[in-house]
Amino acid sequence: MNCEIIAVGTELLLGQIVDTNSSWMGEQLALAGIDSHHQTKVGDNWSRIEEALRLGLERSDAIIVCGGLGPTQDDITREVIASVVNSNLVLDEVIAERIREMFRSRGRDMPENNLRQAMVPEGAHTIEQQPGTAPGLVVPVAIPGGDDKVIYAVPGVPYEMKEMVLGTILPDLQHRSGVTSVIESRVLRTWGQSESGLAELLSPRIAELETAGNPTLAFLASGVEGIKVRITAKAETSGEVEDILREEEEALRRLLGDLVFAVDEDNMESTVLTQLAQQGLTLGAIETTTGGYLAHRLSTARNGTGAFAGGVVARGPGILSYLLKGDPASWQPDDAAMQMARVARGILLSDVGIATTSIEDPARATESQPFGTAWLAVSMEGFETVEQVQLPGDLERIRQFSVISLLNLLRLHLQGLRP
């Protein structure tokens, strides 16, 4: 089963919007075990959308078209699809009423052109999930002398698209691909090893799984966010899949130990904050080079943000002198980081203080402390540590690595994995 993606919108071609929808769909298709070999952007142009659809029907089993379903004259995706499948558009009264009701409930008059969204190609049906005004479409395509194919159409609004893909399109694709069994994945997120290092650690298990064939493992690099190890399992029922995933997770954790910092959607900051919350602890952070990026990530974590008491971003000499009680230049950077972690607890009234500083100005770099040298400090009841690390890349990457490395240091201690 092979599903290609066509993103429709002139603004995508002009670079006014980055096409993150295709990337997200690509990832979801991969997780569901469906290949996606082609992903295309086209403008709001009849002949080019048509050309892309015809090409897609030649080479793929399914197409997801994203965008161009709105109420304006630019939005021609549904008309082009109807033309490609030689079908007429007819008004779907249920959808039309749903759209009218959305406007009524917001106390607004409905411009008549909104009913264009209720036009559905004959033989197609609408997607049950409809978080916005535009319905998604499932359009079966009969291929003479061949297997039937399908065109899905979803709006370009990310949360609407995601609800339809997860709720209808992925299950429908799996059903069409003849997969009667249940396929599910779990992602173990690791930090601190290269892909080849992970492969070496897991090599005995990888060899066993290659023979067994189920579950399967894959490595997904995620830049500064570490490397994901994805377990994909297949079985007759959800319960059985769940058992396989759980057993495999346990097997991998035995080999990977403290490298695993989170599962699935959790990340480093939500893991750390959840740990803190469970232990009834709050966190304060002081940062220099990272300039607010640490605080920003802690404030916007998906879980546990209540444990984040606050932060101080020290850029100028005044605040640095205040935090360090004197001339910043008189401090060794490791001592300065440790001091800031301690001061964080006092200023931010938190149980745990963390701090990071680094050589961010190449002019201040020395042979023993080159550009990218960073110090990571943690201070809490009964535990204090400061680590010096050498981080790669430009200033942006040094900032990102500093934050993740510091949070990982705290995680290892909170989880009792490092003294």
Place this chain on the structure above:
Amino acid sequence: MNCEIIAVGTELLLGQIVDTNSSWMGEQLALAGIDSHHQTKVGDNWSRIEEALRLGLERSDAIIVCGGLGPTQDDITREVIASVVNSNLVLDEVIAERIREMFRSRGRDMPENNLRQAMVPEGAHTIEQQPGTAPGLVVPVAIPGGDDKVIYAVPGVPYEMKEMVLGTILPDLQHRSGVTSVIESRVLRTWGQSESGLAELLSPRIAELETAGNPTLAFLASGVEGIKVRITAKAETSGEVEDILREEEEALRRLLGDLVFAVDEDNMESTVLTQLAQQGLTLGAIETTTGGYLAHRLSTARNGTGAFAGGVVARGPGILSYLLKGDPASWQPDDAAMQMARVARGILLSDVGIATTSIEDPARATESQPFGTAWLAVSMEGFETVEQVQLPGDLERIRQFSVISLLNLLRLHLQGLRP
């Protein structure tokens, strides 16, 4: 002249990396007056890259292929191009020596496979800019009975790609399109008006320009970052283009007034920080809901970061009580914001203090202060203000709008545009 883009890399299809390169190139092509009707992602797969190239040569005048030029076995872009244009790959000794020298200068041994990158199709030439190890390629394609076409190949590493596109590819495309005149653009960045509002303000000028035809104007929405008004001018020489752009900028600024906050690559934070630096002032920021996003943007601005003294991110009750010298609940939010802006100057030892807080918890919202109500405060010698604004969207957008709105408030005062 029509140039399509093919992004090569299985990781793009799998959604492990978002294809921001194509978006950037699409924007650059549009700015240079070159159409781009198709942008495609394909995996590291010979037949699919070949298929995409052949299709591109049928329908477009030029193709930019991005990615797959590295030293590993996955990187097959140059081999596929050579095959499509029926050419042999030959070792370019100059490039080979440049790659060897890069390794020597870093004191590292060069794995022999790096020389694959010095293989160039006969008849092609390499792009002069070569910031990394992989050279870019310009591959002319003779079309029997038609105009010649061209394939450009650039690495997927963004800064390498950008240098090659700006330095070689755009000028070459303009040359090929027979554009002997110079086309340049300038972007005025605005904040505080909708696209239709801007169009109304500019309507007399838009009418005049429609008759004249040069320069042209376009609106580009940039989400929370405001709306860009792009002026594109054409003339025989750079000097004449520069004159047209300057005069048009002046004409638009007369109509748009203080809505224009920056030009071209500058943004709100770099504008504010540059203003502060010019006036010899430093800035301290205290934030609650925005949780470090304000400090992060100020720390990572492209200009003027030296004027940012630092920030405090107040999330927990302890630090809030400290800043507000008592129970946070006893403060009205506008007074609290004003107080935090004042305190910022004292704590962060800065000349200017800014602060923002908002109703971030729907449970704390009231009819008069619904979710998304935010307060923006500025305190400096001889000037203090606090504004209440109602921001749309979810928490992420409220955070973004709060930061931009607060910086815009400070900008208007620093530029003497608002008392």
